[in-house]
Amino acid sequence: MTIDVEERSAHKRLMLKYIVAPLALLLAAGCTPQIIPASPEPAERPLKIASWNVEFLAAKDGTGCEVRAPEDYAAMRRIADGLDADVIAFQEAENVAAASRVFDPARYAIVMEERAGAPSGTCGGKHPEAQVIRQAVGFAVRKGIDFERHPDVISLMLGNPQLRSGVDITLRPKGKAAIRLLGIHLKSGCFAGSEAKACPVLLDQIPALEAWIDAAARGPDRFVVLGDWNRRLALPGDTVWQDIDDAEPAYADLHLADEGKAPGCDPRYDSFIDHIVLDKRAAADLSAFSETRYAFGEKHYSDHCPVAVTFRR
Template sequence: MRSLAALSSVLLLALSSCATPPTGAPVETVRAERPLKLASWNLEFLAEREGVGCQPRTAADYAAMRRIADSLNADVIAFQEVESVAAAQRVFDPAKYDIVMEDRPGKPSGTCGGSNSSQTVIRQAVGFAIRKGLAFDRNPDVTSLMIDNPQLRSGVDITLRAAGYAPIRLLVIHLKSGCFAGSDRPACPVLLQQIPALEAWIDQAARDAHRFAVLGDWNRRLGLPGDLLWTEIDDGDPANADLLLSDAGTDPHCDPRYDSFIDHIVLDRRSGAELIKFSETLYAPGEKHYSDHCPITVTLSR
């Protein structure tokens, strides 16, 4: 009996060593098995609770959005227009993703427009969903993008240090809406004030040791010839600020009303050299659009 018990103990130990590491296991145990996939998705007033906010949703809507998020099979997803961590977790399965969001509380006020005029505006914040097991550092939020206006979004800045991948610094942004091209729209002075802060972050990151990417809703058609915002930031000074617009030469198909992307994943010279492909994930034909944006992704070789 004593020898049988000893054999049972050995078998149990062997089986436990092969089991999937529990949540919270050291990140060093999770290694890259594929290229790095980054995504960005504006979730259009994603509220914590059903029936709330300027885009009220049902339980079925949240379930469909989670299905789409899962289908991206991304390592890191930059998101915009999300009320809280709890709201993000309704789309990004907390068993699969860690959530980090900007600390800015914002000052949501007033009611929504159009058919939802009886609904109350909710907080709109940016953040990341990061695949569990991937090591990362959270850097200070880029509050300079707010230009002292609590209604404007700050940026969330992380450095991914996942085993098996080259380190990469990631910034998620959501710039001022309404200045999609040119400089003469009422919103343009605000957007143009945000650009020096963004360029300062890019230039500093370009001097640092790690490659980087800026993801999110730029509210700007950067791919238009001679766009002044793109010209300003893509100046190659420092050398790694020679940027790559990952969607360059690609037309969006999310909404037939729009022929240019305003959501972008911008890569520095180092990460741009590792770009395998850019893609846009569309809603199925006849399917409800659960957000007025579609997810975009880039795949990097490491």
């Protein structure tokens, strides 16, 4: 049988129809590459700022008014790591070497006040033979976060080398608003009222502190004052709180992060003396306040527990 050219062309077109069409259906059904959308990026890490008085933290084992062994330092580092904070203000560390035993230098940059101090005498109490060591204020700043250090606030010392200065930094976390931080440790012994022996000293520190607050309130950045205030600011009618929370200038309208909360660190105390105080701008970004407590029956590695705040941005 003879098939002319036109018939052969028609035959080829018909064969292609029966081959290509099912193949197209097959590809459409399951053989085409599946486009998987990229996983969303993890939520932006919130900014967390903490404070912890580490109670006579010494560079060497067995020294200072709170005598510690290597396992105590290791336990304190676990607590510090567990905070997972971007910045930790600390108080009562002897020096950078002491602070580095608790705040991992691979994770944090250590900044401490320049005041040399003049420690002298023995500790008394449970370690009467131990020598007093330097008690200094500082910050542990998570590596990778830019910050600027300002001059220490030496006005808080009132000319006395035994009184602590303030450590003043501006934090510039990536993707977040800058925030200025002042780490402090005020005179101990005037926890309320004005009659205690230590009160004239602490009350003399307050105008210097208020001057810093007022200057920061006029500045461009939100700010936080945190540390061991040695004062129960949340007590009704506290005069120190009334002095600093005067809304003059406007951003000096302050917020006490622990307001309305009771500490659980030590059952003897029902009001905080470790405070995180925020200006009006920082308070608007506040997400949470927390206190890290020692486990039931666990040794208290310091006579203070860490407190922290988390910001939305």
